[in-house]
Amino acid sequence: MDLHTTVKAWLMNKGRQLEIARYAYTFLSGSAEDVIQALKAYQNDDGGFAHGLEPDFWTPESNPIDTWTAINVMRSLALPSNHPLIQSTLAYLRNTPHKDKGQYYFRIQDNNNHPHAPWWHYTEASKIESYNPSASLYGFILKHEPSDSDFYLETIEAFEAMLSVFMADFDIEMHALRCLIELLADLEDTFDLSAVRQKLEAAVVKTVEHDSSRWFTDYCARPSQLIESPKTPGYGPLRYWVDLELEHMRTRQNSAGVWDLTWSWEDRDPEAFKKAEKAWQSIIAYDTLVRFERFKSS
Numbered sequence: 014m015d016l017h018t019t020v021k022a023w024l025m026n027k028g029r030q031l032e033i034a035r036y037a038y039t040f041l042s043g044s045a046e047d048v049i050q051a052l053k054a055y056q057n058d059d060g061g062f063a064h065g066l067e068p069d070f071w072t073p074e075s076n077p078i079d080t081w082t083a084i085n086v087m088r089s090l091a092l093p094s095n096h097p098l099i100q101s102t103l104a105y106l107r108n109t110p111h112k113d114k115g116q117y118y119f120r121i122q123d124n125n126n127h128p129h130a131p132w133w134h135y136t137e138a139s140k141i142e143s144y145n146p147s148a149s150l151y152g153f154i155l156k157h158e159p160s161d162s163d164f165y166l167e168t169i170e171a172f173e174a175m176l177s178v179f180m181a182d183f184d185i186e187m188h189a190l191r192c193l194i195e196l197l198a199d200l201e202d203t204f205d206l207s208a209v210r211q212k213l214e215a216a217v218v219k220t221v222e223h224d225s226s227r228w229f230t231d232y233c234a235r236p237s238q239l240i241e242s243p244k245t246p247g248y249g250p251l252r253y254w255v256d257l258e259l260e261h262m263r264t265r266q267n268s269a270g271v272w273d274l275t276w277s278w279e280d281r282d283p284e285a286f287k288k289a290e291k292a293w294q295s296i297i298a299y300d301t302l303v304r305f306e307r308f309k310s311s
Contacts, residue, residue: 016263017305019270020298027269028295030054031066035086035299040306045090049098052086055079060105068292069278070129071285075105077117081146084153085195094157106154107164113140115171117147128285130278143185144175148192151175152199172196180212187220187234194245210246217247225257229265232276237300242307255308262301271298 014022024036031051037043055066061075062083070078080102092099111118119142120135151172158165179185179193193213197206217240222233236255240248248255267273271294279286 016266017302019266020302023270024295024298027291028298029292031086032295032299035089036302038090039299039303045092048086048090052083053098055083056101057105059108060101060103061109062102062105065289065292068289068296070124070133071127072121072123072129073127074121074123075109075111076121076123077106077109077111077146077150078119080105081149081192084149088153088195088199099157103154103158103164106150111140112147115147115167115174116141116144117150119145128282128289130276130286130289131281143189144179145186145189145192147171148175148189149195150192152196156199156203176209180208185216185220187238190216190220191239194239194241197246198241198244214246214250217245218250221247221251221254223254225254225261228258228261229273229275237304259305259308262305272301 021036021040024032028036031048031054034043034047034051038045038048052062055062055064057063057073057075059075061077062079063073063075064079065071066079067082084102087098087102094100106117109117111121118140120133120140122135122140124133124135151168154168155165155172158168185193190213193209194217197210197213200206201210220234221236221239222228227233228235236251236258239245240251240255242248262272265272274290274293274297277286278289
């Protein structure tokens with residue numbers, strides 16, 4: 014069987030309902046409504062998301078990281094600004110206690126009360142980590158929020174402050190860099206971000222790990238973590254490495270037909286990590302099939 018067939022078989026039998034619905038939507042002309050309903054299983058009444066949508070921490074309290082994860086699913090559906098899911102998510106971002114001076118928290122205190130990887134452990138000093146996920150959230154807000162609202166104006170101020178830091182030769186780590194790439198995709202058609210695109214391209218080329226021997230053994234910046242599509246800044250200079258990673262993916266499937274993680278917190282909580290590992294394998298399985306489809310004719 015080819016790669017797509019083996020991965021699909023695993024996903025349909027063992028994957029999360031969200032990735033199963035996304036697969037059906039992407040490859041089988043399935044319903045966007047099925048994806049929305051699967052996503053809403055992780056949404057709280059305040060509009061935010063939680064409950065292990067990002068599988069390495071399991072707080073039931075709405076938080077910016079799980080909400081950012083949900084937003085990336087919404088982006089794949091190209092929902093209109095007036096869609097109830099967009100509006101409820103904006104309500105959470107507008108009213109969440111998990112932000113300070115325009116920046117959204119990376120970790121929240123309730124993480125510590127539930128199973129979580131050590132890198133998600135909250136301390137007061139670590140609640141904000143650069144512009145991850147704030148940069149991506151700014152893009153979502155400015156794309157969908159009415160431009161005459163107080164929340165839009167507040168977000169514009171934070172967005173401009175962030176760009177001034179980034180353009181002043183800010184040495185950005187890979188997760189915040191991805192968030193800036195997502196912002197660019199949301200806003201490039203409505204804002205003049207040509208200088209930002211140029212800066213992002215240089216940053217992506219610099220950040221991607223060029224030693225392919227590390228891609229499946231260490232947690233590092235593989236091309237797939239930053240190059241979302243042929244339109245992503247840096248794709249041109251990094252096309253060889255993008256193609257090489259796809260070739261490596263073909264030979265790195267485990268005996269079940271999917272991919273092993275390059276990180277672990279099994280020693281901290283073996284039972285919880287096993288559940289998280291399966292969820293991540295579901296995410297990676299879906300994302301990998303999308304990448305093969307997206308880049309096959311590039």
